[in-house]
Amino acid sequence: MRVLVVDDSVLMRTMLREVLESLGHRVAAEAASGAEALTALASSPDLMILDISLPDMDGLRLLETVRVKSPRLPVLIVTGNDQAAVRRRALALKAVAVVRKPFDSEELAAALKKVPGPQAPPAP
């Protein structure tokens, strides 16, 4: 899968890149803010991995916008915030799964298995 990684922390983006590559995926683009993420949607990723704490908007608000701009894009939340209330809201916005940071490769691999395969293009 080609993955768009959205996290304000260069450390977390690097850790995600290392784990994703070890699992055979490719990072299509990285974004450190909500605005950068919206621009990076142009790279047509197969999956967005999204942090909730971003400098310009919270990740759940970004997810609401992504649902409008790219409604079929699978989004996996990776966050240090493991509150039930936040998890419920993310899943209500059709996040594929919520993975708690820090994560190990097994946890990320298990969450990636929940990502649906590439979608067929919409019928003309």
Place this chain on the structure above:
Amino acid sequence: MSLTDGEKNRVSSLLEMGLGLSTVRLAKMSRSEWLVETISIKEVSPVSLLSWFSRGKEENLAVSFDSQDPLPLDCVVLFPLSSARSLSSAITSSHGEGVRALGEEIGSVIGEVANILAHSALGALADAGALPLILSSPRVHAGEKARLLNDALARYDGTGKSLLLSHIEMQSKDLVTKCNMVIVLDVPALRKILAKG
């Protein structure tokens, strides 16, 4: 605004429980064993806090967060710079080359360590009131402790606020390091949480 003894005990207990949970998360991040212990949590006045922090001139790294309704708060975690360097190296050393190289970018690594501590502690508090807590992205600054604290508490006006200071010790096989967490809580919001718990 001061908390009652009962409120202080309940808040301390929740924060301490939350900080204890960060042990597992820190271990996962560093791929090594850690122990996170809360040495003390107490309510302090801003004057005594600034006076105490003014004693040391050592360069520190401050990581600050805030959150808005329904649980408005400010939080700053302060690490002596020398400890921050050792901690950053310990966290990244067992990772691949890309992450190890970031060990030199202390602000990024310590920002994530503080993120773990803050989410663990404050998440326990918010959970007690079944409230969602969205902390801001960590903001990292270096400088003298008193100035960093002064900057971090710029929004503190004393009205309906309580200032808590926690001393935290983090131990791994090869490293023992300490940090301070300062939390500015909105007392009316806090009392709503405690009423639910």
